[in-house]
Amino acid sequence: MFLHDVFPMDLIKIDLKAEDKEDVFEELVDHFCQVENINAREEILEALRARESKMSTGIHKGIAVPHGKTNAVAEVYGVLGISRKGIDYDALDGEPVYLLFMVLAPPTDSEKHLRVLKRMAELLENPQFYTEILSQKGVQGVHQVICKYEEIFLAGD
Numbered sequence: 001m002f003l004h005d006v007f008p009m010d011l012i013k014i015d016l017k018a019e020d021k022e023d024v025f026e027e028l029v030d031h032f033c034q035v036e037n038i039n040a041r042e043e044i045l046e047a048l049r050a051r052e053s054k055m056s057t058g059i060h061k062g063i064a065v066p067h068g069k070t071n072a073v074a075e076v077y078g079v080l081g082i083s084r085k086g087i088d089y090d091a092l093d094g095e096p097v098y099l100l101f102m103v104l105a106p107p108t109d110s111e112k113h114l115r116v117l118k119r120m121a122e123l124l125e126n127p128q129f130y131t132e133i134l135s136q137k138g139v140q141g142v143h144q145v146i147c148k149y150e151e152i153f154l155a156g157d
Contacts, residue, residue: 003123004147006078006116007101010035012139016083016100024087025049025066028079028102040072044104047072058091060124062134067103067117069110076105076112080142082134098134123149 013031018024029044038044047068051057058064064087079102086096101120105113123129129149136142 003078003116003119003150004143006076006103007080007143007146009139009143011078012080012082012142014082014136014139014142016081016087018083018087019085020088021052021090024081024083024089024097024100025102028066028081028100031081032077032079032102032104036077038072040070043072044068044070046070047104048102056090056092058089058093058097060130061093061095062086062098063101063124063130064089064091064097064099065101065103065117065120065124067105067113069105069107069113071106073104073106076103076109076116078103078116080146082142099130119150119153122153126153 016024016027018027025045025048029041033041047070048066051068057066081100083098086098089097091097103116132145133142136145
């Protein structure tokens with residue numbers, strides 16, 4: 001399971017308009033439902049909120065990884081959102097969030113869901129990954145950065 005497959009170009013949204021956590025969940029979920037032609041907005045939002053109620057997924061400086069399990073999807077999906085102005089996310093460090101890697105998985109596929117989250121955590125350990133994604137102006141450039149850093153990471157294994 002490669003992140004460039006989980007976060008395809010059509011599921012990357014640059015210049016998010018949201019200013020807070022609830023609005024960004026809605027913006028990312030609306031984008032996902034539109035692109036994938038899935039009519040399960042409320043079910044997906046509830047899965048994200050349920051997970052978020054346990055502990056903030058704003059886990060890295062400027063980065064959040066909201067995720068949830070829902071029957072609305074049959075496989076693992078990711079939506080990457082980029083905010084230029086920052087989002088009030090109630091992150092663990094109290095700082096705004098600029099990159100959001102939303103991950104959705106079916107309840108029956110915990111293993112793949114955890115593998116995606118683990119790979120995300122590994123890539124996010126590299127501060128250059130964050131900086132380079134934020135510097136991109138277009139979706140294609142963002143996707144290329146994901147591919148580049150994933151290749152670097154895999155070469156180190």
